Amino acid sequence: MMKQLTLAQLYLLTLFLSILTLSGCSQLQNKKSDKNKMTTTTRINKSGGFKGKSGLLGSSTGSGGLSGTGSDILGSSSTTGLDSQDINASTLGVDADAQAATDALMAEGKKYTPADINNPKSILSQRIIYFDYDQSTILEKYKPILAAHAELLANYPEMRIRLEGHADERGSREYNVALSERRAETVRQYLSFKNVGSEQMEIVAFGEEKPLVPSHNDTAWSKNRRVEINYVTY
């Protein structure tokens, strides 16, 4: 039966299970179970996000429509000579709530909100970047992803992430731990350069111990050489 679940459903299931476990833990703690060591974590991610929550930002993603309307009016404004404040006033009337929300965010300079992490349409739902063999250089194509996370983190200094470094299985195990740490460290430095506070980031290096794809071929290896950005609190 498990096999029939889609990936998204599995992630949801995992989420619910961990919530259940967490609440179970808090009860257990009172009972002082002395046989099992148990610790808990708030782990919200895994690439792909939670599809069940898609559309969460639907109300505020009217920006595309807004700008469209705006440009039409602007097109006419050049002839009528209306100033921009008037145009803004008229667009507000289109969707006052959305514009208010956008304005509030723009006023603070905030392009992303924590909710975007779980929005599959947001770039923030991408939380894994991949590396070349035995390399820790950040590939150009992943920089926009990191930049987006950096922007969110810089604007929400109370948010915390855990950068998990991984390597493919080739080469010796402890060397791979060091290599995976270097990958996570490169990402940490990049985010730090983009104004993310050092206290917001932690690194864990897993080496080849936790492959994403447990096969032994190029495709699997390319998925396993990675750094995962895991949001711990928000």
Add this chain to the structure above:
Amino acid sequence: MIHNNKGWLSSVIMLMLFILPSKVFSELELHISKSAGDGIPILIAPISRGFNSIIDADLKRSGRFTSIYLKKGAILPAFGVHLSPTILQSIKAEYIVRGRVSKAGLDIELIDTSTGIPIAKYRIANGNYRRMAHKAADKIFERITRLKGAFDTRLAYVTATGRHQNKHYYLYIADSDGYNPHIILNSDQPIMSPSWSPNGSQLAYVSFESGKSAIYIQNIFTGKKRMVSGHKGINGAPSWSRNGSQIAMSLSIDGNSEIYLLSVHNGVLKRLTNNRAIDTEPAWSGDGRSIVFTSDRGGAAQLYKIPAYGGKAKRMTFVGNYNSAADIVGNKIALVRRNGGQFRIAIMQMGGAGADIISKGQYDESPSLAPNGTMIAYATQRKGHGKLVVVSDNGKSKQELHTPEGEVREPAWSPYIR
């Protein structure tokens, strides 16, 4: 609901410790895939309780002996009884071993077939049945080869079962031939890099049970363990010094992996390397005076050597663009070498330039030498599953060990045990 104030440090794990004698788990499946055809011919006569089979298998594993068997139906005169020249000539062996089980233990006699005279007699005191046989094999091996026997030793190794969220990791200890496996640690987070204390009573290892790497030492008899290194960043690659007072390890306190020495007694840390490159996998030289480690300071992983009191690191490997994971016994160094696209186990001499490739897999790793240097255990893959291989240093004998389910990896051969 989320009451945890340690943040990511913790994860949803349930960790159970099994104290050594309390639980025995599935044995490794054993398969001798190759044995020497040109070794010293030796006949181990039948001994009650099957002691002879264990002794025979041990000697075979060394790659230095070829087993000779009695013809079907033939019976050799009993322990202590004179062997006639006719019998001696009919047996195409250089040595004959006969044994007798008494209340005192196992008596063994080693006979040179050129004279028919016992050249050695041993009494192995009663104890664990398989260990008695290994001890007998050690005596015979040493008498003939003049090398100390290492059959009565142990292997530590890690197994992993299940996938993704259901993955489980176990740290095992078994006899050196894979029998008598015991789980000494069980976790749903990775376990890595077991390293034996020189007296064989403790293991240092890396466990991610707290959510990140930390180094623990654990008494294998009592199961009692304690964390000895839980710094920020990597706590990896522990390697116990020859006298047991220090553990060399790789730490990344400053954000980059470096070699450190930790005093086991007072916890004092001493930093040995200072480099922007990866420095990891320290191994103590045979004389305990230097540390051999893996570094990519030259652009790719290579072995370097540094005095244990600190100083300048000197590159040791120049052949191949990836050399790592040294394990050292005496002057012998076992390592991982990439050869084309293949990772294989090589043996080189301290101070020597050349190396012999002794494995044939694609992704062979984690070499560990027996304390007498005559056998090497390593991890390999077959059909996508991790298993262990034990080869003789001359490459003539090969034994494979695998679990019925999951993967076996990271063998660590114990020192001589008492």
